[in-house]
Amino acid sequence: MSENVIIIGSGPAGYTAALYAARANLNPLVFAGWQPGGQLMITTDVENFPGFPEGIMGPDMMKLFRDQAVRFGARVEEKTVSAVDFSKSPYKVTVDGEVFESKTIIIATGASAKWLGIPGEQEFGGHGVSACATCDGFFFRGKSVLVVGGGDTAMEEANYLTRHCEKVTIVHRRDQFRASKIMQDRVLRNPKIEVMWNSALDAVVGTDMPKKVTGAVIRSTVDDSTREVATDGVFIAIGHKPNSDLFEGVLDRDENGYLLVQPGSTQCKIPGVFIAGDVADHVYRQAVTAAGTGCMAAIDAERYLESLGE
Numbered sequence: 001m002s003e004n005v006i007i008i009g010s011g012p013a014g015y016t017a018a019l020y021a022a023r024a025n026l027n028p029l030v031f032a033g034w035q036p037g038g039q040l041m042i043t044t045d046v047e048n049f050p051g052f053p054e055g056i057m058g059p060d061m062m063k064l065f066r067d068q069a070v071r072f073g074a075r076v077e078e079k080t081v082s083a084v085d086f087s088k089s090p091y092k093v094t095v096d097g098e099v100f101e102s103k104t105i106i107i108a109t110g111a112s113a114k115w116l117g118i119p120g121e122q123e124f125g126g127h128g129v130s131a132c133a134t135c136d137g138f139f140f141r142g143k144s145v146l147v148v149g150g151g152d153t154a155m156e157e158a159n160y161l162t163r164h165c166e167k168v169t170i171v172h173r174r175d176q177f178r179a180s181k182i183m184q185d186r187v188l189r190n191p192k193i194e195v196m197w198n199s200a201l202d203a204v205v206g207t208d209m210p211k212k213v214t215g216a217v218i219r220s221t222v223d224d225s226t227r228e229v230a231t232d233g234v235f236i237a238i239g240h241k242p243n244s245d246l247f248e249g250v251l252d253r254d255e256n257g258y259l260l261v262q263p264g265s266t267q268c269k270i271p272g273v274f275i276a277g278d279v280a281d282h283v284y285r286q287a288v289t290a291a292g293t294g295c296m297a298a299i300d301a302e303r304y305l306e307s308l309g310e
Contacts, residue, residue, distance in 0.1 A: 002090040003029050005301050006102035008081050009243070011038020012287040013277025014108035015065035015074075016294030017301075021106075022072035024302045029102070030069070030076045031095055033243075037062035038110045039278075040287060047138065049287055061287075086250055086270050103308070104272045104301040107251075107259065108294060109243040111278035111285065115236060116148070120204030120213075128213025128233045129204055131240075133157040134286065136233075137164045143232035146171050146216055148201050154237035155183035161235065162192040169194045169231070171201050173221050198222050204234050242279045251275075258282050266297040274300050 005021045007014050010032040021028035035041060040058035047055040056064075066076060077095070085092040090101040113131030115121055121129055130136040133147075137160055145165050147158045150172040161168045170187065175197045177184045187193050196218060203217040205228065213233055219226045242257045251268050252260040259280045261267060266274040276297035277290035 001101075003027070003100065003102035004305060005029070005104050005106060005298075006031070006091075006093055006100060007106045007108060008084075008093065008246075009033045009038070009108035009110055009277070009279070010036050010066070010076070011040065011062070011108060011110050011277060011290060012065065013110070013290040013294035013297070014038070014106070015062070015069050016291040017106045017108060017276055017298040018069035018074035018076070018294075019065075019072060020295050020298030021301060022069055022074040024298070025073075026298075026302065026305070028074050028106075028298075029100070030074055031081050031093070032076055032078045033109060034080050035110075036076075036078050037066070038290075039112070045139070046135075046287065048135065081246065084246060084250060086273055089272060091273065104274065104304055106266075106294075106297045106301060107247070107273070107275045107279060108277045108290075108297070109246065109279045110290075111240045111242040111258075111281075113236065113240050114238045116201060116238070118201060118203050120206065121234075121236070124204050124206050124211070124213050124234075127211045128206060129236065130233065131236045132285070133160045133235055133237075136235075137161050140165050140233050142166050144169070144230075145233040145235060146201070146229075146231045147235045147237050148172075149237035149239075150174065150177045150179060151237075151239065152179045152183050153239050155179045155187050157235050157237040158193055159183075159186055159190060162190055165192070167194070168192055169196055169229075171196045171199050171216075171218060173200050174198065201234070202226060240278070240282070240285065242282070244279055254282075256282060266293055266300050272301075272304050274304075 004026040005028040083094040144167040206213040274297040276293040
């Protein structure tokens with residue numbers, strides 16, 4: 001039996017798509033993936049999502065998203081899709097060796113922040129270590145933070161953080177940035193930003209009670225000497241990787257791996273296959289924008305099915 005809608009991935013995009021598809025009586029099947037709930041499952045306080053004036057923990061928010069979708073008839077399987085076949089309709093996805101067919105597919109596999117893999121990085125994630133200044137900068141009002149990186153992402157994060165922080169220090173491995181000239185100029189002109197050239201972040205240190213970052217171990221890339229510097233937070237800004245490897249050779253991707261959609265739509269080059277959330281969004285990467293495109297994808301899928309006379 002062929003499904004009406006299969007949604008690959010969860011998070012704000014996947015669960016919003018599931019909610020809208022379920023309310024349209026399409027009985028969607030969601031394969032939640034390797035990280036059910038997406039990046040918000042490793043986020044502590046979410047204060048910038050409309051409707052939660054007191055804020056909410058990321059995992060709590062995603063449970064509400066899931067519960068709402070399930071209430072209207074979405075089926076959620078905490079399994080990961082291992083292969084897809086979009087060569088003809090109905091489209092096929094393989095999960096744990098079993099093949100499922102669907103008239104439409106919504107891809108909401110998200111993106112993952114790139115991490116350094118250093119001591120303390122994961123331990124203090126959500127407690128002073130972040131990969132999203134827009135999400136977490138507000139929590140560092142009047143404080144000093146480090147930003148690690150040298151590309152446009154790091155420049156954008158550093159500039160944004162000066163709206164909240166007293167001091168922002170960029171830690172960069174080389175003696176010049178690889179960011180675009182205009183982004184470099186903005187950073188170097190900003191009086192709140194300092195740069196540690198020829199420096200690498202070796203470890204994040206902090207306390208357990210309360211759990212918070214208090215400093216970082218910085219290593220010179222010139223002579224390998226190390227020193228500990230005090231800081232209230234560390235922002236890892238070395239980019240994001242879209243979770244799109246599953247679709248390599250199947251769907252169009254840009255040079256960084258983000259899936260491509262038609263302007264003003266969630267439709268990709270294959271009719272009936274729609275893309276939502278951070279796997280296609282390298283600009284905003286917010287829960288609310290992901291949810292918005294999840295809504296769009298479900299509506300696009302519903303209209304596509306109507307065009308087939310379904």
